[in-house]
Amino acid sequence: MKVKVVTNILEANDRIADENRRIFQEAGVYVINMMSGPGAGKTSLLVRTIQEMQQKVKIGVIEGDIAGTDDAERIDKLGVPVVQINTGGGCHLDANMIREVLPDMPLKDLDLLIIENVGNLVCPAEFKVGEDIKVMLLSVAEGHDKPLKYPLMFQESSALLLNKIDLLPYIDVDMAKIRKDSLSLNPKLKMFEVSCKTGQGISEWAQWLETLVKK
């Protein structure tokens, strides 16, 4: 016998994400889901962003990694609340993982919660965790073909940080193509060129973020 089911497979995740979102809204905290391929510079950007904004905005961090606590230790040194999630092989964070660590986050004391997703250009874009916006990084050394090869993340993100621009003199990358293809996929995408090594561009990004948080 055939039975019609017609149910979205991610419905369970989306329901928990909506619950998380309600918790965030009640606590008055703005939430960013930060995504990129492995090593594009998410933790480095977190460090720079915290240093830039710490005086004005109360920030907390959830670190998602397959294994290890290195990233959380880098954040902990800055004196902001941080929780590490190890997915044990899972290539993305899902809403339930976030929900389980929320009791460990002093949400009421925070203005901004940044969730560093697992380094992966594909899967994290598919799973909402309850964030206000998704932000992605692409390091310029990854190449200008990435927007069209991994369109979903570019379409889902509100901002794209092109990181490691200090490396531009040493690599062949067509920045105009990255910008053009990214905007074609997502005309509303806000783009920043930054270097977490030199600090270039960080203040522009931090200002943009601050206006969102303070809204």
Added chain:
Amino acid sequence: MHEVSIAQGLLDIVIENCRKQGYSGIESIKVKIGKAAGVVPDALLFAFESMKVDTIAEKATLIIDQVPISGFCNGCKSNFTVDDAYVICCPHCNSFSIRVDTGRELNVDEMEVV
């Protein structure tokens, strides 16, 4: 990859459905997966095969119905369908003013039960 989560999600849905309706086994499950949904069909099949073991879907075959990206162009007022995993402009007239209607599906459609 996240095909494992997708396979788990779809198994949860069909098993829960069977439990509620009192079916004892599943012979096949049909899912609709959009080409822009970021899911690799072979990886999903592989994940499903390994995860269905010891469930009432143990004998089930997974049928993946891939849904292409399609939509409507405001420029030339026509419908379009593309083969790629993304669409930037109308394939007929290159207009950017398009509405995308299908391609992001990630649904369990139907199942055959006993």
